[in-house]
Amino acid sequence: MDVNSVRLIQLPKIIDERGNISFIEEDNHIPFKIERIYWIYDVPGGQSRGGHAFIKQQELIVALSGSFDVMVDDGSAKQTYSLNRSYYGLFIPAGLWREMQNFSTNSLAIVLSSTHFDEKDYIFEFDEFLKYNKKL
Ligand code: TYD
Numbered sequence: 001m002d003v004n005s006v007r008l009i010q011l012p013k014i015i016d017e018r019g020n021i022s023f024i025e026e027d028n029h030i031p032f033k034i035e036r037i038y039w040i041y042d043v044p045g046g047q048s049r050g051g052h053a054f055i056k057q058q059e060l061i062v063a064l065s066g067s068f069d070v071m072v073d074d075g076s077a078k079q080t081y082s083l084n085r086s087y088y089g090l091f092i093p094a095g096l097w098r099e100m101q102n103f104s105t106n107s108l109a110i111v112l113s114s115t116h117f118d119e120k121d122y123i124f125e126f127d128e129f130l131k132y133n134k135k136l
Helices: 126-132
Strands: 007-010 036-040 049-054 059-065 068-073 078-083 088-092 097-101 108-113
Touching (some): 049 126, 059 078, 068 088
Antiparallel strands (some): 068 078
């Protein structure tokens, strides 16, 4: 998988003086069926998480609150996206190394996943990922 297949998706935003609304519909704003939603919270400022790749899992990551960076790597090229708006989602297809970095204090990340949790779907070692992606 190529790092250029990662996409920043602008989500709908209903602007209202009482407070704004954004939403995500599967197959409409994201190209997969949502099988799981998880969120990452109470992250100490400056922490990193999620240094691994998924074999099958596609995902959309949204910074619902605060900010963090998502670094994606295909073994040849890297890209870093700074997420800090709740109406943008980062779509990451399967087969890419990804790491979430520089969480701000009180940030909230939500991840929409195309799969149920399955530890066997993880590639935890970067060398193993390079072999998997035929870069080693
Ligand atoms: P992990 O995905 O490794 O977190 P990160 O990539 O942010 O470092 O998950 C950490 C732990 O939580 C691990 O023991 C698996 C467990 N977990 C679940 O049981 N279900 C889930 O949906 C997720 C995302 C994690």
